[in-house]
Amino acid sequence: MFAIATRNFVEEVDDEGSLIPVTSLNDNIALLTVVVKHKRFWFWQKPKYLPTDFDLNDILREDTPIKPVVIKTDFIKYSGKFGDKMQGTMGADLAKNNVSLQGEDSSKLQSSFGSLKKQEVDMQKLLQDSKDRVLDMSHCLIQQTKEKRRRVFGIVKERIVTSQPCSVIEEVQQGGQCGGNLSICCPSMTKVLLKENASLSKDSDVTLEIPTHTTIAYGLIELQIKHDGQFELCVISDTDGGFEEVDGPIRQKELPRVSGAPARSSENCLQRELEQLSDHFQLLSALPASTRSALLQQIKKLLQDQTAICALEDVLDQMCQDKTPAPGDFKTTESQKQNIQAILALLEQTSQEGPTQSTSVLTALHLLTSALDEMTHDCLAVLEMCCSPAVLKTLELLVQHASGNGELPLSKEALSALTEGIYEKTEHLFASCKVSLKRDGDMVKTEINKQPGNLPLVLCIVIRSLASLAHCV
Structure with a gap:
């Protein structure tokens, strides 16, 4: 609070x-x-x-x-x-x-x-x-x-x-x-x-x-x-x-190259960075439908509480470093703790398909929760309202075009999902992440603002990940 x-x-x-x-x-x-x-x-x-x-x-x-x-x-x-x-x-x-x-x-x-x-x-x-x-x-x-x-x-x-x-x-x-x-x-x-x-x-x-x-x-x-x-x-x-290292210069703070963590390019190319992360999105969409549906519902509950998102991100961060978090590490309420444990239980199910699969899903979930942790309370509230499969599918198309040519002709299906109320919320969500939306009939144009920092990338990661969980749900 x-x-x-x-x-x-x-x-x-x-x-x-x-x-x-x-x-x-x-x-x-x-x-x-x-x-x-x-x-x-x-x-x-x-x-x-x-x-x-x-x-x-x-x-x-x-x-x-x-x-x-x-x-x-x-x-x-x-x-x-x-x-x-x-x-x-x-x-x-x-x-x-x-x-x-x-x-x-x-x-x-x-x-x-x-x-x-x-x-x-x-x-x-x-x-x-x-x-x-x-x-x-x-x-x-x-x-x-x-x-x-x-x-x-x-x-x-x-x-x-x-x-x-x-x-x-x-x-x-x-x-x-x-x-x-x-x-x-x-x-x-x-x-x-x-x-x-x-x-x-x-x-x-x-x-x-x-x-x-x-x-x-x-x-x-x-x-x-x-x-x-x-x-x-x-x-x-x-x-x-x-x-400073004993035998070298001051240690730089750059991260070691971890799976799926692209180094910042001089052009800051959003499309290239998303391509390097595409394996994580594909992995989520390839999970069994029941697992994807359960994960989407549990993550939707997380969107109501930034504290719970931060706690889950800390737990997954420790797990990515091969550390086993203790139950006492959950600095949350009992209901938040149950929500986090439910997500960890779903992650544990993927280990039945082999340790490599479990590790990959862990990294993909850590990618999603880390991006959610960067978002404001206002953005999370809008996301919760847009978590239906139809709306997420349309939002996924929008972020794909935001990293491409920026123009998207909407199909009848997309138009029906992007109602006036949902469009207003989507416009606010994108604007909060330094991406402007302009709608003209059945055409929507996306444009990344000047000096956006990493916010457009964070937005794209969140929507691509949630849409991957919503595929065919």
Whole structure:
């Protein structure tokens, strides 16, 4: 809840910038706090940031601490409300019985952070104070971080803090109604009777009171660390930090070539990158129909909750590194845990066809969940509404043409699936991923915006993967 609120905040105020949302109220983020940056499995994934209990002074060799000069300024006054609403109706006449079912779910997340302050380290003073200083390479934090590849040290150079008590409020409403009469008698003599106008509802309201001086976002400066403990601050944004190998230069953060993870090409060619991933989409579509249908339904449930998606991505990431996650690693609610375990059980079924098949499906599912983890809450809500096979088939055609000539004449089948309401949602989904849609009669034109980053690729991966699961379902 707090993590979603801070993530929404960063997406609104600094989507293309350097601010990192705080994910837990337990994280004590102060200026000069050491944060471990973890490069992810796929090159297009945003890094993960792991705040530590240490600051820069804790890992310096000398005893004289660095006392940063702090610049304090007003930032913005922020209040945001995010939500989605789903409705459904079903009616049926069964001989002497008739029944109508209605359901409605809605959720709202309101963040009122109030007037926010920005605290920044004076970089000129920090550069002077850190010159000729040396890190204690025997410190346990440095030793443990060096052992793991794709890990980089950063220190907090700026943070956004609350200046007054504030709150995050989540409201969830679930309701259903049943009209008419329906009685069911089963062989075991259990009788279910739904009387006219029966209703069921469940509401929950949760409020987090956040105290003054709570950090909700922060910025980092990375460190280039030599094997003898000397280090440099990466003051230029495109300069990467890392550890120097004993017999070589500073370790680069580029990912090792893993199956299906294309290296970023200089042309950033979307079509070429999707072609390199096509084996994963084909693998999903080749699964048994029952497995594909079950996976699609379980993943559709995940779209309601970013926290569950993040948890599943963490579990699959560990499995891709040949690690066995413990049940305690699921930092989720009981229902989310059951959803994740159901997906892992379906993955386990594929092992009956051989270990190679199971490993390949694992990578394909990790590809999908990693892409979902890059999407906003708003995008996930739209995706959930578009998860029918007919709509996914049309969306798949749209992303294929987005990476090609950009124009798609719609068939009668596609036109019927792409109703006005669905088209509006699709247009919003694509726009959120830096792809514009323009419809003229039965022709739809797709165009990738300037400086889109990896968002168009993420969109294509998600839709191609979900459509592969929906084939012939």
